[in-house]
Amino acid sequence: MDFPPHDDAPPLASPLAGVVAAFMPRLAEFAFDPGLLAAIDQHAAAVCDTLNSDTLGADLPEVLIPAQRTVGREELTDYVLGFSDVLAEKGWEEPVGYDFATLRLTAxxxxxxxQDLLAF
Incomplete structure (x- = not known):
């Protein structure tokens, strides 16, 4: 699934830029819905946990390792590509409101x- 850029946007250098172009306007809705902010925060934490799970020590219990709330551009790009592929396979279309995929992409x-991941 490709996320088209806005008409005035430069060509996409990254799938992350496509997600930002498509979902940045939804961040303005935080001001009107505190529950939305909480849902986005949970999805962001889940993405970070997923991407950082490979860095956890195999012989240490997870409860002893503080959750990392940072991600790298390459890892997040790979995540977006995989997530987009699954959405495309399912024929997902962006709804007016929020579903799991929309919350995840907004996160x-x-x-x-x-994390300023589009700065070069």
Whole structure:
């Protein structure tokens, strides 16, 4: 699934740029719905946990390792590519409201913005 850029956006250098172009406007809705902010935060934490699970010590219990709330651009790009492939296979279309995929993609956009992952 490709996320088209806005008409005035430069060509996409990364799938992350496509997610940001498509879902950045949804971040403005945080001001009107505190529950949405909580849901996006949970999705962002889940993405970080998923991407950071490979870095956890195999012989240490997870409860002893603090959750990392950072991700790398390459890892997040790979995640977006895989997630987009699954959405494309299922024929997903962006709804007016929020579903799991929309929340997850909005959380990815939030992570990109908060961690400045599009800066070169």
């Amino acid at each position: 990815i956009c939030w992570l990109v913005r908060e």
